Amino acid sequence: xxFEYAPAPESRSVVDIRESYGLFxxxxxxxxxxxxxxxxxxxxxEVLSEVVEADAADVDRAVAAARRAYDRVWGPMxxxxxxxxxxxxxxxxxxxxRELAVxxxxxxxxxxxxxxxVDVPLVAAHFFYYAGWADKLGYAGFGPDPKPVGVAGQVxxxxxxxxxxxxxxxxxxxxxxxxxxxxxxxxxxxALAFAEICQQAELPAGVVNIVxxxxxxxxxxxxxxxxxxxxxxxxxxVGKQIARSVAGTRKRVTLELGGKAANIVFDDAPIDQAVxxxxxxxxxxxxxxxxxGSRLLVQESIADDxxxxxxxxxxxxxxxxxxxxNTDVGAINSAAQLERVRQLSELGTSExxxxxxxxxxxxxxxxxxxxxxxxxxxxxxxxxxEEIFGPVLSVLTFRTPAEAVEKANxxxxxxxxxxxxxxxxxxxxxxxKLRAGVVWANTFNKFDPASPFGGYxxxxxxxxxxRHGLEAYLAx
Amino acid sequence: xxxDRLAVRKTYKLFIGGAFPRSESGRSYPVRSASGDFMAxxxxxxxxxxxxxxxxxxxxxxxxxxxxxxxxxxILYRVAEMLEGRxxxxxAEVTASGGDADEVDAAIDRWVWYAGWADKIAQVHGGxxxxxxxxxxxxTPEPTGVVAVVAPPDSALLGLVSVIAPxxxxxxxxxxxxxxxxxxxxxxxxxxxxxxDLPGGVVxxxxxxxxxxxxxxxxxxxxxxxxxxxxxxxxxxxxxxxAAADNLKRVLRPAETPVDWxxxxxxxxxxxxxxxxxxxxxxxx
Numbered sequence: 146x147x148f149e150y151a152p153a154p155e156s157r158s159v160v161d162i163r164e165s166y167g168l169f170x171x172x173x174x175x176x177x178x179x180x181x182x183x184x185x186x187x188x189x190x191e192v193l194s195e196v197v198e199a200d201a202a203d204v205d206r207a208v209a210a211a212r213r214a215y216d217r218v219w220g221p222m223x224x225x226x227x228x229x230x231x232x233x234x235x236x237x238x239x240x241x242x243r244e245l246a247v248x249x250x251x252x253x254x255x256x257x258x259x260x261x262x263v264d265v266p267l268v269a270a271h272f273f274y275y276a277g278w279a280d281k282l283g284y285a286g287f288g289p290d291p292k293p294v295g296v297a298g299q300v301x302x303x304x305x306x307x308x309x310x311x312x313x314x315x316x317x318x319x320x321x322x323x324x325x326x327x328x329x330x331x332x333x334x335x336a337l338a339f340a341e342i343c344q345q346a347e348l349p350a351g352v353v354n355i356v357x358x359x360x361x362x363x364x365x366x367x368x369x370x371x372x373x374x375x376x377x378x379x380x381x382x383v384g385k386q387i388a389r390s391v392a393g394t395r396k397r398v399t400l401e402l403g404g405k406a407a408n409i410v411f412d413d414a415p416i417d418q419a420v421x422x423x424x425x426x427x428x429x430x431x432x433x434x435x436x437x438g439s440r441l442l443v444q445e446s447i448a449d450d451x452x453x454x455x456x457x458x459x460x461x462x463x464x465x466x467x468x469x470x471n472t473d474v475g476a477i478n479s480a481a482q483l484e485r486v487r488q489l490s491e492l493g494t495s496e497x498x499x500x501x502x503x504x505x506x507x508x509x510x511x512x513x514x515x516x517x518x519x520x521x522x523x524x525x526x527x528x529x530x531e532e533i534f535g536p537v538l539s540v541l542t543f544r545t546p547a548e549a550v551e552k553a554n555x556x557x558x559x560x561x562x563x564x565x566x567x568x569x570x571x572x573x574x575x576x577x578k579l580r581a582g583v584v585w586a587n588t589f590n591k592f593d594p595a596s597p598f599g600g601y602x603x604x605x606x607x608x609x610x611x612r613h614g615l616e617a618y619l620a621x
Numbered sequence: 622x623x624x625d626r627l628a629v630r631k632t633y634k635l636f637i638g639g640a641f642p643r644s645e646s647g648r649s650y651p652v653r654s655a656s657g658d659f660m661a662x663x664x665x666x667x668x669x670x671x672x673x674x675x676x677x678x679x680x681x682x683x684x685x686x687x688x689x690x691x692x693x694x695x696i697l698y699r700v701a702e703m704l705e706g707r708x709x710x711x712x713a714e715v716t717a718s719g720g721d722a723d724e725v726d727a728a729i730d731r732w733v734w735y736a737g738w739a740d741k742i743a744q745v746h747g748g749x750x751x752x753x754x755x756x757x758x759x760x761t762p763e764p765t766g767v768v769a770v771v772a773p774p775d776s777a778l779l780g781l782v783s784v785i786a787p788x789x790x791x792x793x794x795x796x797x798x799x800x801x802x803x804x805x806x807x808x809x810x811x812x813x814x815x816x817x818d819l820p821g822g823v824v825x826x827x828x829x830x831x832x833x834x835x836x837x838x839x840x841x842x843x844x845x846x847x848x849x850x851x852x853x854x855x856x857x858x859x860x861x862x863x864a865a866a867d868n869l870k871r872v873l874r875p876a877e878t879p880v881d882w883x884x885x886x887x888x889x890x891x892x893x894x895x896x897x898x899x900x901x902x903x904x905x906x
Contacts, residue, residue: 270753286745286746381869384869385866385867385869388862388865388866388869389863389866392859392860392862392863392865392866392872393855393856393858393859393862393863395874395877400869402869557868572902576898576900577687579898581898582896582897582898582899583898583899583900583901584898584899584900584901585900585901586900586901586902587902587903588756588901588902588903591752591754591756591901593750593752593753593754593756593758595750595751595752595753595758596750596752596758596760596899596901597750597760597897597899598899599897601765601896601898602845602868602869603868603869605869606869606871608897611750611760613760613897621889
């Protein structure tokens with residue numbers, strides 16, 4: 146039975162999107178030399194704005210501005226002063242929280258419930274957390290008087306645009322680095338709003354520079370000789386290109402890449418809680434989550450019951466207008482991503498897996514994909530091996546704990562994993578054996594600025610968050 | 622009497638999976654002392670030997686990384702004891718290739734220093750995280766996996782110990798390419814390891830040409846990390862780092878300036894070969 150809800154749309158009036166934006170370099174918005182790209186609302190395909198596709202000259206100017214700010218202002222500034230700027234930023238993010246949440250949902254397609262309750266509060270918390278580190282770095286375990294690295298070139302993805310910006314900028318600035326950040330091609334607007342926040346905080350010019358653009362702009366930034374530190378979140382494929390391009394340089398690199406997380410449900414797990422965790426694991430943010438629990442490993446003896454409960458729950462998911470406060474699953478971020486999700490799903494069917502999608506009406510315009518599960522999936526199937534990055538779950542079964550571990554680790558990725566069981570000793574034993582950077586036991590997709598995040602194997606290297614997250618931004 | 626007796630020479634072989642095979646290629650190369658005298662024929666390892674060594678290291682990883690930290694510390698300390706017992710032999714080999722006796726003493730002491738880290742590094746670099754919610758949240762450093770190491774060419778024993786010990790003390794397993802022109806102490810170290818309760822395959826020693834073996838290790842998809850301490854040539858190191866990107870190996874680049882291996886090493890090498898795992902669990906009654 147589906148519950149009927151009246152629409153409860155969040156007001157768009159809190160945001161003011163300009164027709165076009167320049168680049169944010171040296172404290173000012175300036176026209177770029179490069180071409181223009183449009184950013185659209187994935188829920189409606191409406192063009193929201195135009196931004197610059199920064200070219201080599203633009204990136205040069207941004208890196209030069211960051212270098213000047215590093216040498217003259219931010220590097221020499223006492224940590225306690227840097228801290229106060231970061232606290233200011235955290236507070237302004239809180240003050241403008243609703244505006245940022247609405248803007249994020251419009252540009253990205255994620256439900257307002259998530260941008261409002263997850264993304265934006267975590268952004269503020271992240272700046273608040275790292276602000277406090279700025280004058281305590283000598284206690285972080287990286288030497289008595291650790292120094293910044295220099296200019297950081299940071300490239301972030303479209304799935305959590307503002308949150309990924311916070312993960313990158315907050316620790317970099319706390320440690321005394323300056324940054325040039327490139328937001329994703331399809332989701333530049335909250336990064337540009339953040340540029341205004343930097344202005345409101347009176348952050349010294351050049352400490353934060355935002356260059357918009359697509360992959361080529363990112364490549365120019367990463368490969369720029371004036372960049373000392375590269376931080377990238379995105380696909381494993383691009384991560385490998387970056388690892389090659391920095392070979393032989395002295396650039397420091399952290400990579401937070403793809404995943405194909407196993408969410409393991411044992412026969413003694415509380416079914417209803419596990420179902421909530423599975424849903425949260427794969428349908429949170431439309432499955433556009435690198436640590437999504439995209440492979441469900443369920444113990445054979447409870448597989449039928451669990452799948453029945455999962456399908457019942459999925460039938461209640463509300464897919465639609467991201468700005469509606471009742472919406473559970475929003476829009477796929479772009480036409481290109483929708484195409485990829487469709488292709489891989491069709492492959493799942495053609496390789497012999499059984500497809501089931503939640504019965505839901507999808508809007509006519511925009512990019513949509515119904516929450517979907519595949520059963521009868523084998524480890525050789527591409528939908529069990531490749532990151533789909535969409536609301537698509539592959540279900541496999543296991544009989545023994547050893548088999549569960551074997552299957553969970555049978556992937557080149559190693560970002561996250563989930564364990565559902567009532568037995569504490571089993572949680573600890575399985576968690577020990579999983580080759581993944583984050584293990585959620587009887588929960589999933591939890592994030593916190595104090596908690597280190599990052600992968601094993603081809604999910605990348607380095608950690609973001611917590612004390613560990615400082616290391617990448619301090620000189621050796 | 623002793624002057625009439627012909628010495629029994631040692632055959633210097635590879636060390637793979639706890640055994641001492643010759644190179645499957647049947648090749649060897651002459652090792653000469655600093656003064657140019659012939660010392661021994663060392664095995665000239667091949668691509669196949671390198672792959673066998675990686676397989677041995679992978680097989681050993683589960684048990685070694687799963688051993689208690691206390692147990693690993695005991696075994697590493699046992700290695701130091703065995704090193705001390707072989708001190709005279711190491712001094713002879715190291716001095717013949719241009720080193721001195723102090724290097725041997727420093728190598729033994731370095732091994733003792735690392736042995737003590739086994740059950741401390743996780744306390745110093747892991748711990749509870751105060752997250753904003755009702756959750757237990759713990760970060761623990763864990764070994765990265767199989768580490769391929771090119772040992773420093775200039776410090777046949779101390780340099781070698783300084784790259785092996787920090788890798789294995791935390792639970793990694795290692796394939797090490799010994800100093801090309803000074804491989805004999807590495808083989809003798811392997812004999813020490815083989816008699817110290819270190820499980821076979823935790824350390825695998827290859828002797829031979831770095832330029833021949835290292836590319837296969839750098840591109841091997843079952844190697845998790847690559848330590849280029851012994852590749853001072855920038856072009857060669859760059860090529861290896863590029864190859865390592867195929868499966869995103871953690872790469873320890875060679876130092877820009879020559880390393881003083883006698884200086885205190887710090888914890889950087891241990892940390893560079895570890896991953897942090899963070900486990901969450903809800904709190905509730």
